Amino acid sequence: MNATARTAPPMRADQAGLFSAPVRVRFSQCDPAGIVYFPRWFDLLNGVVEDWFTEALRLDYQGFHQTRGIGLGYGHAESDFFSPGFWNDRVDVFVRVARVGGASLDLALTGFRGEAPVIAARLVIVTTSLAERRALPLPGDLRAEAERYRDAQSLQTASGDTP
Amino acid sequence: MNATARTAPPMRADQAGLFSAPVRVRFSQCDPAGIVYFPRWFDLLNGVVEDWFTEALRLDYQGFHQTRGIGLGYGHAESDFFSPGFWNDRVDVFVRVARVGGASLDLALTGFRGEAPVIAARLVIVTTSLAERRALPLPGDLRAEAERYRDAQSLQTASGDTP
Amino acid sequence: MNATARTAPPMRADQAGLFSAPVRVRFSQCDPAGIVYFPRWFDLLNGVVEDWFTEALRLDYQGFHQTRGIGLGYGHAESDFFSPGFWNDRVDVFVRVARVGGASLDLALTGFRGEAPVIAARLVIVTTSLAERRALPLPGDLRAEAERYRDAQSLQTASGDTP
Amino acid sequence: MNATARTAPPMRADQAGLFSAPVRVRFSQCDPAGIVYFPRWFDLLNGVVEDWFTEALRLDYQGFHQTRGIGLGYGHAESDFFSPGFWNDRVDVFVRVARVGGASLDLALTGFRGEAPVIAARLVIVTTSLAERRALPLPGDLRAEAERYRDAQSLQTASGDTP
Numbered sequence: 001m002n003a004t005a006r007t008a009p010p011m012r013a014d015q016a017g018l019f020s021a022p023v024r025v026r027f028s029q030c031d032p033a034g035i036v037y038f039p040r041w042f043d044l045l046n047g048v049v050e051d052w053f054t055e056a057l058r059l060d061y062q063g064f065h066q067t068r069g070i071g072l073g074y075g076h077a078e079s080d081f082f083s084p085g086f087w088n089d090r091v092d093v094f095v096r097v098a099r100v101g102g103a104s105l106d107l108a109l110t111g112f113r114g115e116a117p118v119i120a121a122r123l124v125i126v127t128t129s130l131a132e133r134r135a136l137p138l139p140g141d142l143r144a145e146a147e148r149y150r151d152a153q154s155l156q157t158a159s160g161d162t163p
Numbered sequence: 164m165n166a167t168a169r170t171a172p173p174m175r176a177d178q179a180g181l182f183s184a185p186v187r188v189r190f191s192q193c194d195p196a197g198i199v200y201f202p203r204w205f206d207l208l209n210g211v212v213e214d215w216f217t218e219a220l221r222l223d224y225q226g227f228h229q230t231r232g233i234g235l236g237y238g239h240a241e242s243d244f245f246s247p248g249f250w251n252d253r254v255d256v257f258v259r260v261a262r263v264g265g266a267s268l269d270l271a272l273t274g275f276r277g278e279a280p281v282i283a284a285r286l287v288i289v290t291t292s293l294a295e296r297r298a299l300p301l302p303g304d305l306r307a308e309a310e311r312y313r314d315a316q317s318l319q320t321a322s323g324d325t326p
Numbered sequence: 327m328n329a330t331a332r333t334a335p336p337m338r339a340d341q342a343g344l345f346s347a348p349v350r351v352r353f354s355q356c357d358p359a360g361i362v363y364f365p366r367w368f369d370l371l372n373g374v375v376e377d378w379f380t381e382a383l384r385l386d387y388q389g390f391h392q393t394r395g396i397g398l399g400y401g402h403a404e405s406d407f408f409s410p411g412f413w414n415d416r417v418d419v420f421v422r423v424a425r426v427g428g429a430s431l432d433l434a435l436t437g438f439r440g441e442a443p444v445i446a447a448r449l450v451i452v453t454t455s456l457a458e459r460r461a462l463p464l465p466g467d468l469r470a471e472a473e474r475y476r477d478a479q480s481l482q483t484a485s486g487d488t489p
Numbered sequence: 490m491n492a493t494a495r496t497a498p499p500m501r502a503d504q505a506g507l508f509s510a511p512v513r514v515r516f517s518q519c520d521p522a523g524i525v526y527f528p529r530w531f532d533l534l535n536g537v538v539e540d541w542f543t544e545a546l547r548l549d550y551q552g553f554h555q556t557r558g559i560g561l562g563y564g565h566a567e568s569d570f571f572s573p574g575f576w577n578d579r580v581d582v583f584v585r586v587a588r589v590g591g592a593s594l595d596l597a598l599t600g601f602r603g604e605a606p607v608i609a610a611r612l613v614i615v616t617t618s619l620a621e622r623r624a625l626p627l628p629g630d631l632r633a634e635a636e637r638y639r640d641a642q643s644l645q646t647a648s649g650d651t652p
Contacts, residue, residue: 003298004238004267004287027376027388027520028369028528032576033228033293034521038237039205043354046202050353062353062414065196074201075167078241078285084296087521088388104167122241124167130196133247135166190539190551191365191532193358195413200354206517213516225516225577229523250358251551329624330564330593330613359554359619364563365535368528391522400527401493404567404611410622430493448567450493456522459573461492 005080015094019056036085057145071128079121097150168243178257182219199248220308234291242284260313331406341420345382362411383471397454405447423476494569504583508545525574546634560617568610586639
C-alpha cells in the first residue's frame, strides 16, 4: 500500500472496455535499485497516448505535429506509483478520458501487472500552435473523437460490460 | 497562462531562502518540437533532489542506496508546466519541504527562467527497504535534517527575508 | 552517401537467414532536428540484442544478470549512420555473430528502412563477474549457442538461401 | 584490461593542453548493474562536444542548428570502454581533433577517472543541410577554428607542454 498516493489504487475490473496497450519494461528503463526509474514511466505513458490516438481515436498523432503545426504537449502530468516496475514486466496501461476541455484533454491512465495496480496517472494535453507557442482550441476532429471515446467508456461502465 | 494547471503560477520572490540549483537544458533533452520533453523535467528534478540532500541537508544520498539499503524512490510525482523549456535555458529550481511524514517526505519544487515560472512540481519520497521492497519509517537523520530545513524555510517566509 | 563511414553500406539481401527484430522510432527518441538522437540508436540496438538472446539463442538474458551474476556489458560499441531515423520509422535490425572470443562476443548489427541501409554497428559483449568486476570466460551455454548461430549463418551465406 | 578494445588505453599525460570538461555521473545514468549504461556515455560525450564548440572554438553550436540550418550530427560514433562508470564518478573528458575533412570533423575523446582511463571514443561530425537532408562542406568558421585548435594541440604534443 502506498500511503502517499493521492488516489485509491485502481482496480483492473473497472477498466473494462477501455483502450489498453501492453508496455514491456526494458533493462535500460531500470535504475541501480533494479526498478523502473520514475521519469521513464512518463515516457512509457506518452507512448501509450501516441498509440491511443492512432488505434482508438483513428487520428494521425504525428500529423498534428508535423503537418498541422499543432503541439500536443502536457500542461500537467502526475502519477501515483503503487508498485515498482521490474525488468521484463508486462504492464497493461488503460486510457480513460477524464475531461474534454476547451483547449485541453485530461486523460486518466492506469497500469496493471496482472491484476496488481502499478500506476495511476493523469496527463493533461494542451493543444498549442507550435509556430506561435500559444494555446489553441481543441481541433474539431480531436474534440469529436475524444467525446465519442468518452461517451463509449461511460456506457461500458454503466452497463458493466467487459470487452 | 496554463489553464490546466492545478496550482497558481509560483512567484520567484516567494522562494527566498530556499535551496536552489541551476539546471541547464541540453540539446538531448529537447524533442522534435524543440522543447524539453516532459519526462526529462522529472529527471532534471531528481538531480536537484540529489544535490539538495548533499548540499542543503548534508546527507549522503548515494549512501542511503548503496550502504544503508534504503530506497528513496517516489510514491507520487506531479508537475504543472507553465512555460516550455528551450535548449540552453538556465532554469533555477527551488526546493521546499511541504511535509515530513512518517515514512515519506513531500517536496514542492518550482523552476524559473529569470522571473518567469516554468514548472511547479511535487515529489513525494517514500523510504523503503531495498532488500524487502517494503516501506520503512523515515530514518532519524533524514527526519531531523528535513525538519530543520522545513523550520528554517518557515522563518524565511514569515520574516520576508531574502538570501 | 556517408563518406565518413568506416564500412560500406550494408545490403539487405546479405542479411538473409539472420535473426531480425523490428524497431519502431518513437517521438521521444527524436531530437530537435527531428531525427533519432544517435545515443538512442545504441539503446535500441541493445533491446535487439536482448531479444536475440531470448528468441534466437533461447538463453535467459535477464537470468545472466540477476541469477548468475554475469554481466553482459560492452567493451566496444560503434556504428556508422547511413541515413537518419525519423519518427514512426520501422527499422529492421539484423544480428550477425562476427566472432566468438574467449571472454567476448562480437556482434555485427545492420538496420534497414525497407531496402535502404540506416545503420551498421558493432557491439562487443564482454562477460564479467558482476560481484568482482572482472572478466569471465564466456559461459559454456552462451559459447555453444553463439557458435551454433554463427555456423548456421555461414551456411546461409554460402548457399545463398533467403528465409 | 579490456582485451576487446580496438585501441590501447589512453594515458592522461598525453592529453596535455587539450580542452577538457568534467562529467559527473548521475543516478539516472546507471543501470541495474550499477554502472553507466553505455548509450548514455555517448549522450555525455555529445554534451562535451557542445561545450567544446562554445568554450574552445568560441562558436555558437546552437546557432548552427537553429539560425543557420546546419546539422552537426554524427556519421560515425565509437568507443572503447576500459572501465565502468559509477554513480557520482567525476570523469574528465578531453577533446582532440583527429582530422578536419571536407564535410566532416573527426574527434577523438578520452575520459579518465583520476589517472585511470575510462573511455576512448571517436565521434565524426558530418555537416548537413537540415532543410535538404544532404551533406554540406564544412562552414568556413568551423573549418578555421577546428584547424586552429588542431594546430595548437600538435604544438602541445610536440613540446611536451602541460597546461
